[in-house]
Amino acid sequence: MLLEVLHMSVFYDKAMLLNDVNLGVDEGELVSLVGPNGAGKSTLLRAITGLVARDREISKRSTGGEVILKGKIRFAGEEIQGVPAYQIVKRGLVHCPERRRPFREMAVRDNLLAGAYLKRDRVAKASDLEKVYTLFPVLKGRSSQVAGTLSGGEQQMLAIGRALMTEPKLLCIDEPSTGLAPILRKEVFTKIKEVSLLGITVLLVEQEVSAVFEMASRNYVLSSGRIIAEGTAESLLKDEVIRKTYLGL
Amino acid sequence: MLLDIVVSGLISGSMFALLAIGFSLIFGVARIVNIAHTAFYMVAAYCIFFFTQRMGLGSIISMLLAIVMVICLGLLTYRFFIEPIREHEAAVLIGTIALAIAMQEVMLLIFTGDFLSVPSLVGGFFSIMNVKIFYQQLLTFGAVVAVLLALWLMLMKTRLGLAIRCMAEDREVANLMGINERLVAMATMGISVGLAAFTGAVVVPLTIVNPFMWMEPLIIMMAVVVLGGLGSLKGSFLGAYILGFTEALVVFLIPKGAFLKGSVALSIMILVLILRPEGLFGIAFEEER
Numbered sequence: 001m002l003l004e005v006l007h008m009s010v011f012y013d014k015a016m017l018l019n020d021v022n023l024g025v026d027e028g029e030l031v032s033l034v035g036p037n038g039a040g041k042s043t044l045l046r047a048i049t050g051l052v053a054r055d056r057e058i059s060k061r062s063t064g065g066e067v068i069l070k071g072k073i074r075f076a077g078e079e080i081q082g083v084p085a086y087q088i089v090k091r092g093l094v095h096c097p098e099r100r101r102p103f104r105e106m107a108v109r110d111n112l113l114a115g116a117y118l119k120r121d122r123v124a125k126a127s128d129l130e131k132v133y134t135l136f137p138v139l140k141g142r143s144s145q146v147a148g149t150l151s152g153g154e155q156q157m158l159a160i161g162r163a164l165m166t167e168p169k170l171l172c173i174d175e176p177s178t179g180l181a182p183i184l185r186k187e188v189f190t191k192i193k194e195v196s197l198l199g200i201t202v203l204l205v206e207q208e209v210s211a212v213f214e215m216a217s218r219n220y221v222l223s224s225g226r227i228i229a230e231g232t233a234e235s236l237l238k239d240e241v242i243r244k245t246y247l248g249l
Numbered sequence: 250m251l252l253d254i255v256v257s258g259l260i261s262g263s264m265f266a267l268l269a270i271g272f273s274l275i276f277g278v279a280r281i282v283n284i285a286h287t288a289f290y291m292v293a294a295y296c297i298f299f300f301t302q303r304m305g306l307g308s309i310i311s312m313l314l315a316i317v318m319v320i321c322l323g324l325l326t327y328r329f330f331i332e333p334i335r336e337h338e339a340a341v342l343i344g345t346i347a348l349a350i351a352m353q354e355v356m357l358l359i360f361t362g363d364f365l366s367v368p369s370l371v372g373g374f375f376s377i378m379n380v381k382i383f384y385q386q387l388l389t390f391g392a393v394v395a396v397l398l399a400l401w402l403m404l405m406k407t408r409l410g411l412a413i414r415c416m417a418e419d420r421e422v423a424n425l426m427g428i429n430e431r432l433v434a435m436a437t438m439g440i441s442v443g444l445a446a447f448t449g450a451v452v453v454p455l456t457i458v459n460p461f462m463w464m465e466p467l468i469i470m471m472a473v474v475v476l477g478g479l480g481s482l483k484g485s486f487l488g489a490y491i492l493g494f495t496e497a498l499v500v501f502l503i504p505k506g507a508f509l510k511g512s513v514a515l516s517i518m519i520l521v522l523i524l525r526p527e528g529l530f531g532i533a534f535e536e537e538r
Contacts, residue, residue, distance in 0.1 A: 051421060062336035089427040097425065103418045114415050117408070118427040166427065 002027045002201055003048070003093070003170055004074040010040075010047055010225075012055075013065025017043045019225040021071070025170065025203050030196040032212040033205045035222035035246065041205045042098050044222065045172045048073055048203075049095035050085030076169065090118060092169035099178070100159040104148030108139055111147050111158055115165025132161040135194060153184035157191065170201045177208050189215065209247045213237070221246050252380040254497045260386055262493020263393035264452055268466055269473040269485035270400065271444030277417035277480040279434040281331060282342055287463040287470060288349035289442045293319045293449030294458045295356050298365050308370045312450040316443055323442025327435065335434075349463060356460040365458040389451045396447055397486070400440075404482075413437055417480065468511055469496075472518035478531025487529060492517065 003025040010018040017040045025031045033041050046052045047069060056067040073081045075093050083091075103111050112132055116125045133140040136157040142150060147158060156176050163171055173192065177185040189211050196202045196215075206212045213219060213233035221229040221242060229242050236242055243249050272286045296315035300306045306314070326348060334340040369385040376382070404410035412433045415423040424430060456462065473492050477484025495517065496510045503509060521528060 049425060051424070054421070054424060058336050061333070064336075085421075085424040086427050086429050089425060095425050097422060101419055101422050103415055103422070105418055106414055110411065110414070114411060114423075114426050114428075117412065117415075162426070 001025065001074070002076060003203070004072075005044070005048065006072040006074065008044070008047060008071035008073065009068075010043055010052055010070075011066070011068040013067075017225055018047065021222070021225070021227055023220055023227065025201060027169075027201055028199065029218065030193075030202045030204065030216050032216035032219045033203065033222055034207070034209050034212060034219060037207070039222040040225040041222055042174055043225075045095055045174050045203070045205055049093060049172060050080075050083060050088045051095070053081070053083075054085050089166050089168075092167070094163045094166045094168040094171055096159050096163040096171065096173045096176070098174040100152075100155045100176075102147040102150070102155050102158050102162070104146070106147055107144050108147055108150070108158060109143040111162050112139070112165050115162040118166070128165055128167065132164055135164070135191065136161050151184075152180050153187065156180065156184075156188050160188075160191065160195065164195065164200075168200060170203060171195065172203045172205070174205045175207060176204075177206060177211070185211065209249060250501060252378055254494070254501050256380065256382055256386065257500065258490070258494035258497035260390055260455075260493075261496055262490035263390055263397075264448055264466075264489075265469055265473050265493055266397065266486050266489035267393055267444050267448040268470045269477065269489050270397070270482055271441040271448075272470055273474055273477075273480055273482055273485045274413070274444075275434075275437050275441040276474075277482070278413055278437040279335060279416075280338070281335060281438075282338070282345070283331075283441070284342065284345040284467065285326075285349040285352065286345075286441070286445050287467040288352040289319050289323055289445040290449040290452075290466065291356065291458075291460065291463040292322065292352055293446035294367075294453045294456075294462065295360060297450055297453050298360075298367050298458050301367055302365075315450055316446040319446035319449070320439050320443045323445075324435065324439055327438040327442075331438075332431075332434075349467075353460045353463065360460070362460060367453045367458065369454040385454050389455060392447075392451050396444070400444070403440075409433070409436060465511060469514045472514040474528075475518045476521050476528055478528030481528065481530035484528055484530035 001024045005021055005023040008018055008021045009016065021044060033044065035041055043052065052067065052069050056069055059065060059067045069081065072079055075091060080088060080091065103114060112129055113125065116128055119125050138154055139157060139161055142154065147155065150158060160173065176188050176192065180188065185208065192202060192204065193215050204212060204216065218232060219236055220227050221236065223246055228246065229236055229239065237249065268287060268290065272283060275281050275283055293315045296318055297311050300311035300314055301308060330344065330348065331341060334344055371384040371388055374381045374383040404413060412423065412428045415426060415428055416430065416433050420430060469492060473488040474485055476491060477488030492514055495513055499510050499513050500507045
């Protein structure tokens with residue numbers, strides 16, 4: 001297993017956002033995590049990539065509510081639940097956050113270079129930049145444009161490109177299709193499939209269940225902070241209760 | 250008259266720009282409202298006074314020593330005083346006011362409240378259209394422009410600059426890119442305080458050194474930052490020159506009106522807050538953290 005989440009529970013100010021979650025992603029897989037709004041999908045990704053731990057540190061030093069993180073996260077054989085967010089990237093685990101969050105005031109190229117922040121080798125940086133431009137030709141044409149002026153779809157490509165610049169083993173993408181027109185959604189999903197074919201393991205959080213089930217090898221269904229089902233698309237769709245109640249299909 | 254206004258506006262505008270950009274920088278990166286910012290400028294001025302007048306060191310060496318000392322002082326206070334309360338906005342505000350007053354009192358103890366002065370680095374002047382332009386003014390202006398240019402290059406071309414820009418926009422995503430928030434905040438504090446110290450160093454020959462000299466620039470700097478938009482370096486830069494020229498206009502056009510310059514700056518600040526609270530280039534703060 002490349003990534004293993006064991007008995008993970010997360011509390012924000014006494015609200016339980018995740019309740020004893022177990023999840024695993026194997027090398028080379030494209031795994032999806034689906035579920036209704038507020039199920040805790042984003043929280044799970046934030047916990048995996050160290051952002052919940054960061055919130056906990058901040059809450060300790062301010063008057064904000066208490067944040068509790070329980071359980072273990074194992075990545076490439078090492079436990080990483082105590083590692084600060086900025087050191088997790090180094091290990092090859094990257095998070096492409098919800099709402100894309102490009103650096104809006106910075107040029108597209110600088111956004112991508114921010115992804116290569118940890119790399120010092122200029123030649124390697126340039127070749128990685130070329131790779132991302134090959135994957136997302138739209139970005140190349142807009143390389144000196146300020147990211148805030150890109151369309152939603154282009155911003156999503158940029159966010160994925162920026163994450164790829166960190167040379168991840170595992171790419172966690174949070175709701176890439178939100179707020180995009182149907183055609184663009186399709187394009188984004190195609191690109192994610194391409195990324196997966198490059199040999200990068202993908203953990204994809206989505207609301208668009210039907211599109212995701214077509215591409216993912218395995219799926220987890222999260223509801224109210226608990227994993228309530230796991231399996232291939234076929235097996236999940238066979239279960240009448242899950243199909244109707246949680247997937248809305 | 251016109252040239253007088255231009256010279257005076259350019260010089261005070263540049264000083265305000267240096268101060269406001271330093272202040273904006275640390276606000277943008279770490280969300281620290283550092284009220285003590287201009288107090289560091291005051292300390293730098295005293296350092297230079299001490300080194301040149303009491304110890305008889307050369308001007309350039311004194312300036313460098315002063316800047317280095319103030320940066321060290323800034324980093325120490327940041328590490329042991331500001332950083333522990335960083336996530337608590339009200340505490341930072343009150344804490345840095347206390348810090349400024351503490352520095353003022355220490356200077357008062359050491360140097361008393363006497364008005365002190367430091368002679369110009371370069372003497373002499375030349376005249377254009379009957380307006381005296383002192384070489385010191387020219388030197389100050391040149392140094393300020395050089396430092397602003399260096400700062401811009403640092404931000405746009407270096408790795409630290411990239412990290413600073415990322416942090417200023419989205420601290421969480423900066424973490425996801427592998428940027429060490431604490432280190433970058435620390436480095437930014439060093440740069441910010443360094444800019445304040447440099448401002449003190451170049452302004453010293455043109456002003457009077459006393460323990461309360463941090464208050465007036467603080468008020469004008471706040472007005473500049475509000476006008477330009479909190480956290481926007483471009484805004485701070487433009488806002489500084491707008492207020493610099495406004496100040497020059499008030500001083501030269503209103504007979505005996507020099508005392509009004511502070512109130513004009515504050516009036517501009519209040520107007521901006523009423524009409525356009527985000528300032529010229531302010532960023533709408535979405536989700537903080």
